[in-house]
Amino acid sequence: MRSIVTPLALAFGAAIALPAAGAGTLTGFAVLPANTFAEGPTSGQFAGAGAFGNALPLIDKQPVQGFSAVLDGPVAGSYYVMQDNGFGAKGNSADTLLRMFAVKPDFRTASGGTGTVAPVDFINGTPLPSFNASSFIQLRDPDQKLGFSIVASMTNYPNGANNIPVSSVISSGRLLTGTDFDLESVRKDKNGNLWFGEEFGPYLIKTDATGKVLRSEIALPRPTQVGGVVVDLGTNPIVQAPQNPNPAGANNLPGSGGFEGMAINASGTKLYPMLERPLTTDPDQSRLIISEFDIASETYTGRTFGYKLDPLGTAIGDFTAVSDTKFLVIERDGRQGDPTIPEFANPAQFKKIFMIDLSQLDGNGFAKKTEVLDLMNIADPHDLNGDGKTTFNFPFVTIEDVLVVDPNTLLVINDNNYPGSSGRAFGLSDNNEFILVSLAQPVPEPGTYALMLAGLVLVGGYARRRKAV
Secondary structure: OOOOOOHHHHHHHHHOOOOOOOOEEEEEEEEEOOOOEEEOOOEOOOOOOEEOOEEOOEOOEEEOOOEEEEEEOOOOOOEEEEEOOOOOOHHHOOOOEOEEEEEEEEOEEOOEOOOEEEEEOOOOOOEOOOEOHHHEEEOEOOOOOOOOOOHHHOOEOOOOOOOOEOOHHHHHHOEOEOOOOOEEEEEEOOOOOEEEEEOOOOEEEEEOOOOEEOOOOEEOEOOOEEOOEEOOOOOOOEOOOOOOOOOOOOOOOOOOOOEEEEEEOOOOOEEEEEEOOOOOOOOOOOEEEEEEEEOOOOEEEEEEEEEEOOOOOOEEEEEEEOOOOEEEEEEEOOOOOOOOOOOOOOOOOOEEEEEEEEEEEOOOOEEEEEEEEEOOOEEOOOOOOOOOOOEEOOOOOOEEEEEEEEOOEEEEEEOOOOOOOOOOOOOOOOOEEEEEEEEOOOOOOHHHHHHHHHHHHHHHHHHHHHHHO
């Protein structure tokens, strides 16, 4: 795995002069089909009959879908993508394994490319013929570090009549499932360990590089201030979702409102998990809370920051650092569907990426926020997705992955919620789309030239080191 925040990201944070609001151009497009599967035990037994012609359960296989986080992969041009809990709920995902996959898109660009996404070896990036065991890691708790009973410790799955035995693959390996956690974010620390943010607790989970849990889950203490402003957020000592396996009192977070995005600062010393939705006890229902977590001591510092939702926004999708204080946020509405297709009666309207600065807070503790990219209005002069149009939109209900590829380019991936979301083509399950978007930058301000050149030197040195490895 690569470094925590790459020099490319640092160069982006140092050199970027924000583009004209929302402007961007599609420079790469690739698709992983919805019906892509990996080896594993039968999944989807508790998620109904399926949707849009894609039947469940999946006999002796697992879906490769629902990507909720992305990191740089083992070789240049490859990525690690992390699945969320499976089929969208705690109650229907007990047979779905929590995995991270290594993939390499062959982007369709103006100069060629197939537009496909292929599996690669998780360690060395070698191309693979299928999503086999070499393409992924699985979260597991063999040393029983977690503080609650997981599906792997049960005789039967905790669904319906509870009369279906837990797969021996899950029980023998004490593999974690989508009933145990709803993973939404992941970061790698300086020691190579992985930190996952999830929604059911919400909790932070620490594993080694192979996905083995290293310690008990970490709950979020209830904030008493946000951005230095004292707030009254109730009496529960922790932030607690309805799906929390160890409830300590009244819930103060709505379902699917936990840690959606989580950044790690450029120094690699702090994590910044971000709630997807406002606390139910918060008098300001436009406020999302970002918390600071010290990796060395494995404790929250008590520092928090506010994120102000747009009037059209209902949730965030991802949160990633470009420096120690500046971060990118995907913000979205709860709609899906291409507005140009008449069959979508209530199409997507608001899917944007913003930059925030935690060093600049207003009087209410909210971080300064500037629009970077409008995902519903992207130029596509070469019609890279083949729809016959020179404009492109990303009309998915959940867009949960953003990565800085270089100072001018972002990678964005949707969470396709297999098989139940249909935002691209009416009546068809969404694919996993990987897009590269070039930001329309003006000439940097004079004061940024030195920073930009320093960033490019870092990039060159980083590339040489990678080549030598």
